[in-house]
Amino acid sequence: MGRPNVGKTLLLLNFAAYLGVSEVYRRRDLHDETVMSVDAARSELVSRVALKHLDGLTVRVNGKLPRGRALTLTDGVGLFEGVHPEVKVRHAMAETLERLFVAEMIVHVMDSRMASVAPMDEQLAALGGTLPGAWLVVANKADLASDAASRNLRGHFANYPVLTLSAVTRRGFRRLKDHLFEHMERLG
Numbered sequence: 001m002g003r004p005n006v007g008k009t010l011l012l013l014n015f016a017a018y019l020g021v022s023e024v025y026r027r028r029d030l031h032d033e034t035v036m037s038v039d040a041a042r043s044e045l046v047s048r049v050a051l052k053h054l055d056g057l058t059v060r061v062n063g064k065l066p067r068g069r070a071l072t073l074t075d076g077v078g079l080f081e082g083v084h085p086e087v088k089v090r091h092a093m094a095e096t097l098e099r100l101f102v103a104e105m106i107v108h109v110m111d112s113r114m115a116s117v118a119p120m121d122e123q124l125a126a127l128g129g130t131l132p133g134a135w136l137v138v139a140n141k142a143d144l145a146s147d148a149a150s151r152n153l154r155g156h157f158a159n160y161p162v163l164t165l166s167a168v169t170r171r172g173f174r175r176l177k178d179h180l181f182e183h184m185e186r187l188g
């Protein structure tokens, strides 16, 4: 999860492909889940326009996973301060926030280029520290950021593991996978 436009959807889809997954599940509402290819999802759901889609997106990973566990990865809608005028956006935000309390791990995605940390990110990370699921901060878009900017973010969230990566170049995906799998081993 994370604020709009930080690259959550592209990260989910490219990481799914990296794990060998070729299909994802798109849920428009409770009764309508469709299967689509990772490529189709990338062209339809990744956008420079923030909050362009509010659909749920789920990746199910099968295969060689630690302790024979199943792995389900889900996308979140962009979170922001204030009350959005559209009911659909408010519902999607509430659903995303609800997952904070049930997920076994949260990946909190930020844009490495941020000059300062947004209040929404501060609030999410503070809440994350109190929840049972493990919290991982991902500093995305590293291909566009200076090393100093990435270091700044790591310094700011010194109490959390911070992975600097790029959803576009896939730099850092190996470390993301290792982190996830080690967490699955710990969960048993």
Ligand SMILES: Nc1nc2c(ncn2[C@@H]2O[C@H](COP(=O)(O)OP(=O)(O)OP(=O)(O)O)[C@@H](O)[C@H]2O)c(=O)[nH]1
Residues within 6 Å of the ligand: 003, 004, 005, 006, 007, 008, 009, 010, 011, 045, 046, 047, 048, 049, 050, 051, 052, 053, 076, 077, 078, 079, 140, 141, 142, 143, 144, 165, 166, 167, 168, 169
């Ligand atoms: N250069 C670069 N661009 C990226 C990266 N990750 C995402 N983008 C671009 O950033 C834009 C937003 O990506 P999305 O994946 O749609 O972002 P999101 O966080 O899902 O946005 P919302 O769903 O609106 O909250 C798109 O134009 C992506 O191509 C990255 O690591 N590097």
Ligand SMILES: [Mg+2]
Residues within 6 Å of the ligand: 008, 009, 010, 045, 075, 076, 077, 078
């Ligand atoms: Mg998205």
